Amino acid sequence: MSDIIKLNHVRKEYDDGFVALKDINLTIESGKFYSLLGPSGSGKTTILRIIAGFSEPTSGKVFFDGDDITNLDSSKRKINTVFQNYALFPHMNVFENVAFGLQIKKKDKQEIKMAVKEALHMVQLDGFANREISELSGGQQQRVAIARAIVNQPKVLLLDESLSALDKRLRKDMQFELREIQKKLGITFIFVTHDQEEALAMSDEIFVLNEGKIQQSGSPVDIYDEPVNDFVARFIGDSNILSGRMIKDYEVEFGNHRFECADAGIKPGEKVEVVLRPEDLDITDIEHGKLRVMVESQLFLGDHFEIKAIDSDENEWLIHSTNPTKIGKEVGVYFDPEDIHVMRFGESEAEFDKRLEAYEGEE
């Protein structure tokens, strides 16, 4: 795998003084599926627009395949984009839309025909060439937008919140399909989304962004299991976050109890935050539980129950359980030592990785 895109100390400041990006450094390898994940205003779309060439960074450099493309016009980049609202040309039909890029490049007519046919086949729109855009459903428009981009054989495909306009079921289907298309083409996809489930489901690697900074990057599993700070913990999945204190390696205190945990390399007595995922918590009887809580509310969400409970210290606990319980009942809560994730205040991603390496080496 070789690096295809590199952002070096990229900063973006708008005329009104708003700083959208603060010193972004990232490396994109070819052939992988990336997600830029963050809430609105986090800077994810700005990064995408800088890679696409729609806006220029205030400072810093953008490299493509080793070449500096910071000031290269977007029309000259081997990068194509699938836009948020698809941005299909309303006055052209499906064929004309998909053929647009090739016609601009003055490709041979027969060649264009073949390429468009192939691209439409790739997105499962065979036979749709002569349809008007207004006759297509949202999902079909989405596919045309993808076909229009991939027909140009870009090395990198950018997708800007591309699934956000689709309904939930269609979105799930398209997640699969996008993944399939990416594997077939073997090119890099960079997918911008605010939907953490989507990012977790599709990506090889995720960049979590907030306030113009990369908070954490890594595989979906890493990010989910080992959030580096409470922003990431809260943003990716539901979490129970409690303040606590490190007793010694592999032992932490929170909620007036001491628990065995899997974290080390933190000085004893240091104040920390503890993350427990609701799906890692199991409801048992009081004797078997590590915690004792009272059930406050229960909501059936289709594939699980979302239970809110409160312990004797007034801490609220969110629990996902496949079995229902009773409101007002006192129950026990059980979790394994590995389910506890300890976060230090102000620890950066690099420091976190270093510590992880250090104590994992010990074992």
Place this chain on the structure above:
Amino acid sequence: MKRIKWSRIYFGFILVLMYLPIFYLIYYSFSSGHNMDHFEKFTFSHYQDLFSDNRLLAIFLETILLALLSSLIATIIGTFGAIAISQTKNKKGQKTLLALNNVLMVSPDVIIGASFLIFFTFLGIGLGFGSVLLSHIAFSIPIVVLMVLPRLKEFDYSLVDAARDLGASTWQVYSKVMIPAITPGILAGFFMALTYSLDDFAVTFFVTGNGFSTLSVEIYSRARQGINLEINALSTIMFIFVMILVLIYYVITNHKTHIGKGRAQ
């Protein structure tokens, strides 16, 4: 139920009133008399007079030529203006441009005519076809701008990004994406300019010299001399002409949607 009926009667009455003068003219164009009081005998003689009236025919053709030429140029400049206004990011600048654009829209015709007359005299431009053409272009531009601007407001600027992304040059972005997308507005602007030009009397009256005349000015000078059924014959021709124009306009503007509907069914 009864209320609705009354409203229909009122609507019908006003509609009849709107068309009464026009059909009144057409009706008497076939009368062999010399006034619009009594219909005497059916005749085409006024039409024969009209078609042998070389002066009037020449004016008719010149009026149409003037309308087409002025609307075409006004449409180009107006469309450019609309694009320029929509791309002006500075809110104040945009407001100023729009305010100036609307000056001619709200000015009384006499003021436009009089001030243009002063303007042409000041510059030493002789009065005639040239001055009339310039005036018609000038007062048609703002309406074109106003017809195109809403289309540009609706225009999705991510289409520009999309076209750039697919390799289009600046020129190609305009010619292949933006202009086609706002074409309905441009067409509507062109037709409005056409009607403004065909309908204008006051401005032309001020800036036309002795050598050149449009239909409006000619009708005015003939009508001041009294009733002449040749004018009635001319109204019939004009009415048919307008109907054809309207038909073309509606066919063009509804064309695209009809295709869409047809295929969907």
Place this chain on the structure above:
Amino acid sequence: MKKSKLFFLIPYVLWLSLFVIAPIILITINAFKGEDGFTLKNFQQFFVNGTFLKMTLNSFWYAFLITLITLLISYPIAYILSQMKNQQFWLLLIILPTWINLLLKAYAFIGIFSKHGLLNNFLKLFGIAPANILFTDFAFIFVAAYIEIPFMILPIYNAICDINPAVIQAAYDLGASKWQTFIKVLWPLSKSGVESGIQAVFIPSLSLFMLTRLIGGNRVITLGTAIEEYFMTTMNWSMGSTIGVVLIVLMVIVMLFTSSDHHKKKEIKL
């Protein structure tokens, strides 16, 4: 993109400066021009000499009457139209007459209003003796209103169409009568259309000099007629320009007056 912006801007700005700004400046200069340079003589004459003031008042009175009559006729039409099926077709029928040359329509009324014309024949059916209708104030106002009606209907119709029908239903639902619904809901919500309609009718009504000549028979003298007379007949451009400048100023006042409500937001004080 910067270069392309200039490409579009330049012809347009050229037009603005040559045909919008320059003529206004020139007519203003002319208004202050005497035999030997700058003078206020024309304005003095305008405001001291009673005939000019009377003429201005007259113009406004006529324009006011024309606008009022047009509004009274047009508002119900616009409302009825908004409730009809095939609105586009009926709307087209309403607008179509505006495409017929104004002069032809005025000319038609010369026939209709003449001593033995349509109207007098009609009145004869009721035993009313033929009257001189042509060259009266009534004829002028009638024809002017006739010409302006579509220009009043259109903006009002558009404004009514923009009103969410559920709002009207809500008013009925809350117990409002038809009249209350009109006063409290329909009228305020369609007011912007009425305002643009008034602008579209009032200002041109100040300058319908061809109608005053053809239909009003020189009995009706308005500011527009006066300007035409000074420019085309007596060739006193500088007096004509003075009247023009006064008309422009009055026009600006009318516009500020009719569009004031757009900027004001009602605040509820508790």
